[in-house]
Amino acid sequence: MLGAVIELKKDKWVLYNPLHNEVYEIKSTLPVGRQYWTSTKDGKEHLLTFTHCKSNEEFECSNGTCLPWNVRCNGLVDCLDKSDEDECNQLAKDKGYSVHVPPPPLANEKSLYIYYNVTLFNIYDITSIKRSIRIQAEINLSWHDKRIQFWNIAKSENINMKDIWKPELTLIGNAYPGYKITMDEDEFHESCKSDPESFEGKDSRIFSYTDPYMGTFIKGEDMKILYTFKAIIDVPCRFDLRRYPFGKQSCNIAAWIENAEDHYNYEFVYKGGENKIVELIYNGSKDLGEYSFVSANHMVDESGAILITIHLKNLYGFHMLNSFVPSVLICIISYCTLVFSITNFSDRVMVSLTALLVLAALFSQSSNTSVKTSYYKLLDIWYVVLIFYSFMIVIFNTWLHKFTSIEKRKEKESMLNFKDDNNEEINTIKFESVPQWKKKLMFYNFIAIVFFSLFYALFIFFFCLAAAEII
Known part of the structure; x- marks a missing residue:
């Protein structure tokens, strides 16, 4: 009130301006601070503040006490009359503002920039049978809404x-295409507050000299709104288990805004800089049951969605002790029948056939307890080849026995034919040298030893290459 005069008349303070006809009066000891003055014209009360505090540096409590501006609306009571926490966090919105319509882009932006950041807190145990991962994560989004003025707002309020208007996130597991993730209310928490980064550096507050509460406001283009989404998310994953129980897996989650119209132009921008693949820092447990955590990253993909990818590695220690080592030992036992006595058919076949049956039982047990797929896994190929390997040894031992029986019968028939002619000649033939069929038998057995050794060694070699993803 430029040119206004305050006078004490009787027991009232009177405020008037010679240039105006309106007069205000109040019953008070001192006309300072924030008080209601009554108009003598219409009898209405008007809240007025008369201050002696330093302009733009101090705030005046209703009782006239001066305090630094940074205590205004800081969440703590500093004035004795608690007036420093009055009229805080008020939003002055443009006429026609709608919470269903996204804000327009700023003058220097080609589209509405929504700045994002992702934090990964924890990953729970993962099993191949469930084919999903359970994570605890946080997504932060911030944006400008120039349709709003933020009055008397504090940092992180x-x-x-x-x-x-706030973005309504839609999460898609195993993008693309993927599955929309639905969550119960107790599985996520969301909140909005003033972005602390907006209060760093240059002070963008504007002091109002018409507000009796001596308020300040920040324009929407100068302050970002920070939206935080925290959740425990069950993410379905399409694991490629062809190399199971070896190999690496990845699972991803896509996030985009559901309440922005298809034609509306918005763009996710990473807070840390350019939109590129950014590694996520994860300090949780890396031993996740059947898998081990390798890395995690996020980026804005070609469709404009935030894509979070988690990379995992299969842990095969359990299968080494329960599948590979026992089956290797059983195959070695089956192979050892080749060094048994050639004429000891019963032991050869009994041991090799027993090994074959044990391998078949191990394969059946593994199939029932491991994850089921529509394609062959590396573990299935392992058992199938080893069963075939033992089966071929059984077939060879059976053939060897059959060959021995035929040659023995031929030898016996030959001996009977010569018996009537010259018995002495037969004895001479018997002791002159080892029969040719026995030499062939030993040669065939030697070939089998070499063949099955090379076959087994080559299979192990190529299997290891496949497990290491070299081939």
């Missing part, structure tokens, strides 16, 4: 989400 909560904003009622019902009063403003």
Whole structure:
């Protein structure tokens, strides 16, 4: 009130301006601070503040006490009359503002920039049978809404989400195409507040000289709204288990805004800089049951969605002790029948056939307990080849016995034919040298030893290459 005069008349303080006809009066000891003055014209009360505090540096409590501006609306009571926490966090919105319509882009932006950041807190145990991972994560989004003025707002102060437009995130597991992830209310938490980064550096507060509460406001283009989404998410994953129980897996989650119209132009921008693949820092447990955590990253993909990818590695220690080592030992036992006495058919076949049956039982047990797929896994190929290997040894031992029986019968028939002619000649033939068929038998057995050794060694070699993803 430029040119106004305050006078004490009787027991009232009177405020008037010679240039105007309106007069205000109040009953008070001193006309300072924040008080209601009554108009003598219409009898209405008007809240007025008369201050002696330093302009733009101090705030005046209703009782006239001066305090630094940084205590205004800081969540703590500093004035004795608690007036420093009055009229805080008020939103002045443009006429026609709608919480269903996204804000327009700023003058220097080609589209509405929504800045994002992702934090990964924890990953729970993963099993191949469930083919999903359970993670605890946080997604932070911040944006400008120039349709709003933020009055008397403090750093990191909560904003009622019902009063403003905010992004409604849709999460898609195993993108693309993927599965929309639905969550119960107790599995996620969301909040909005003033972005602390907006209060760093240059002070963008504007002091109002018409507000009796001596308020300040920040324009929407100068302050970002920070939206935080924290959740425990069950993410379905399409694991490629062809190299199971070896190999590496990845699972991804896509996030985009559901309440922005298809034609609306918005763009996710990473807070840390350019939109490129950014590694996520994960300090949780890396031993995740059947898998081990390798790395995690996020990026904005070609469709404009935030894509979070988690890379895992299969842990095969359990299968080494329960599948590979026992089956290797059984195959060695089956192979050892080749060094048994050639004429000891019963032992050869009994041992090799027993090994074959044990391998078949191990394969059946593994199939029932491991993850089921529509394609062959590396573990299935392992058992199938070893069963075939033992089966071929059984077939060879059976053939060897059959060959021995035929040659023995031929030898016996030959001996009977010569018996009547010259018995002495037969004895001479018997002791002159080892029969040719026995030499062939020993040669065939030697070939089998070499063949099955090379076959087994080559199979192990190529299997290891496949497990290491070299081939």
